[in-house]
Amino acid sequence: xxxxxxxxxxxxxxxxxxxxxxxxxxxxxxxxxxxxxxxxxxxxxxxxxxxxxxxxxxxx
Amino acid sequence: xxxxxxxxxxxxxxxxxxxxxxxxxxxxxxxxxxxxxxxxxxxxxxxxxxxxxxxxxxxxxxxxxxxxxxxxxxxxxxxxxxxxxxxxxxxxxxxxxxxxxxxxxxxxxxxxxxxxxxxxxxxxxxxxxxxxxxxxxxxxxxx
Numbered sequence: 001x002x003x004x005x006x007x008x009x010x011x012x013x014x015x016x017x018x019x020x021x022x023x024x025x026x027x028x029x030x031x032x033x034x035x036x037x038x039x040x041x042x043x044x045x046x047x048x049x050x051x052x053x054x055x056x057x058x059x060x
Numbered sequence: 061x062x063x064x065x066x067x068x069x070x071x072x073x074x075x076x077x078x079x080x081x082x083x084x085x086x087x088x089x090x091x092x093x094x095x096x097x098x099x100x101x102x103x104x105x106x107x108x109x110x111x112x113x114x115x116x117x118x119x120x121x122x123x124x125x126x127x128x129x130x131x132x133x134x135x136x137x138x139x140x141x142x143x144x145x146x147x148x149x150x151x152x153x154x155x156x157x158x159x160x161x162x163x164x165x166x167x168x169x170x171x172x173x174x175x176x177x178x179x180x181x182x183x184x185x186x187x188x189x190x191x192x193x194x195x196x197x198x199x200x201x202x203x
Binding site: 024 | 109112113115116117119120123126127128170172175178179182183186189190192193202203
């Protein structure tokens with residue numbers, strides 16, 4: 001079975017999985033884990049969007 | 061006499077290194093956690109954490125295969141190939157099954173297939189972090 005993802009959806013899925021693991025492993029309490037996981041996901045997503053705009057500017 | 065006083069002063073200044081006693085769990089848990097992602101947490105009754113880790117790492121690895129990513133074999137060539145293998149081997153049982161079934165040949169047919177290779181490597185690296193976390197729970201360093 002093969003699937004195809006767009007660049008954006010592949011990067012967002014990557015961020016989801018990595019954020020879950022980072023949240024669980026890098027903090028001690030449940031509340032901190034959730035907060036850190038969400039923070040990591042926001043950073044991944046923000047990084048993807050920022051990198052996309054940088055590439056758009058470079059292309060012009 | 062003076063020497064013994066100096067030695068005592070030196071001994072007092074030297075920071076003591078805390079060593080953890082080797083227990084059965086501290087040996088078994090990392091092995092199980094590497095072999096089956098998330099299982100190290102599950103056998104220590106951290107069910108939610110274990111299931112989330114298992115779902116995340118396994119799904120990432122399987123998505124990597126579905127995206128036609130390449131699985132690295134043991135090699136002594138290019139440094140990036142060696143590092144790719146180190147990342148892949150972190151997935152433990154998933155990597156062993158993949159190699160046994162001869163999956164992950166990486167026949168790149170579309171532009172995002174390289175994401176598959178990266179997914180496979182990062183899934184292994186994330187499992188290394190999960191193994192370390194399970195070990196810290198086993199030795200009582202983390203709740």
